[in-house]
Amino acid sequence: MKVDKCRVCEESQLFEILNYGKVVLADAFLDHTSEFDTEEKYPLALCICKNCSHLQIDEEINPEVLFRDYIYVTGVSDAVFKHAEHLYNSVTSLLQNPSGEVLKVYEPASNDGTILNVFKQKGCDVLGIEPATNIAKIANERSIPTINEFFSEKTAKKLLKDSGPADVCIARNVLAHVCELHSFVKGLGLVLKKNGIGIVEVPHALNMYKQLQYDQVFHEHISYFTVFVLQRLFEMHNLKIFHVEEISIHGGSVRIFFQKDEADREIRSSVERAIQEEKNLGLDSMDAWKEFAKKVSTQKGLLLKELEKIK
Numbered sequence: 001m002k003v004d005k006c007r008v009c010e011e012s013q014l015f016e017i018l019n020y021g022k023v024v025l026a027d028a029f030l031d032h033t034s035e036f037d038t039e040e041k042y043p044l045a046l047c048i049c050k051n052c053s054h055l056q057i058d059e060e061i062n063p064e065v066l067f068r069d070y071i072y073v074t075g076v077s078d079a080v081f082k083h084a085e086h087l088y089n090s091v092t093s094l095l096q097n098p099s100g101e102v103l104k105v106y107e108p109a110s111n112d113g114t115i116l117n118v119f120k121q122k123g124c125d126v127l128g129i130e131p132a133t134n135i136a137k138i139a140n141e142r143s144i145p146t147i148n149e150f151f152s153e154k155t156a157k158k159l160l161k162d163s164g165p166a167d168v169c170i171a172r173n174v175l176a177h178v179c180e181l182h183s184f185v186k187g188l189g190l191v192l193k194k195n196g197i198g199i200v201e202v203p204h205a206l207n208m209y210k211q212l213q214y215d216q217v218f219h220e221h222i223s224y225f226t227v228f229v230l231q232r233l234f235e236m237h238n239l240k241i242f243h244v245e246e247i248s249i250h251g252g253s254v255r256i257f258f259q260k261d262e263a264d265r266e267i268r269s270s271v272e273r274a275i276q277e278e279k280n281l282g283l284d285s286m287d288a289w290k291e292f293a294k295k296v297s298t299q300k301g302l303l304l305k306e307l308e309k310i311k
Contacts, residue, residue: 113144
């Protein structure tokens with residue numbers, strides 16, 4: 001389905017940066033070569049909002065098609081286990097829980113429960129929310145309690161009613177996949193305790209720009225975030241980012257820590273530093289992304305020449 005409104009500011013101001021033509025869905029593997037000719041392809045174009053500079057694609061595939069039967073499993077990577085340990089240490093140092101109370105941790109898009117399992121082993125009370133039926137089943141079989149649902153404002157209200165608010169809510173590598181950003185972010189705020197901590201990890205558009213990662217663009221990745229856009233989005237739901245970390249996973253990601261407006265943690269210098277770096281590169285302007293498109297076109301030409309030479 002074609003989209004003409006920005007998913008953050010909701011203005012009809014999308015400007016096309018790169019057009020990939022019609023592309024098959026990532027990870028939609030076929031059973032036989034005879035299916036090549038009939039495999040469905042969908043339009044794919046990278047756009048930027050002229051109003052708020054949010055980078056996004058202008059196509060939406062039904063999430064039921066993309067995520068109900070999913071093949072990516074978190075637990076296959078050793079790097080993810082180390083990542084989970086580092087995440088736990090970051091969270092607990094910021095949360096400061098001198099009473100030693102059992103922390104309640106929720107994770108939307110929890111996959112097979114690998115991250116939550118680390119928190120569980122540290123004594124936390126954990127709950128996953130995972131839309132992929134096959135993977136939620138794996139998590140539950142591993143004794144990581146997991147609800148088989150898409151996370152949203154509606155899901156968050158049900159969680160509050162059934163399980164109460166959380167000390168920590170983690171959303172790793174999921175926000176970039178979400179069509180209804182406002183429902184998702186509002187839900188994150190709803191499930192947090194007054195002084196709880198939320199964590200969101202997304203591939204960083206800054207690394208995408210600097211390293212010419214145009215291969216990051218596919219139908220699952222709907223949004224490509226900068227910290228300044230995330231800050232705007234979260235402020236729209238009375239949430240504030242108070243700390244930012246750069247992490248190496250998924251080609252270079254950014255991890256933001258956020259809290260409710262009424263929480264009293266100080267806003268760290270890491271937030272302004274991250275935003276300033278993005279703006280120094282001009283990521284809040286169309287000019288920088290037009291330049292990005294030119295570099296992609298140049299690389300495409302060089303690659304085709306090399307392939308022709310090899311042929």
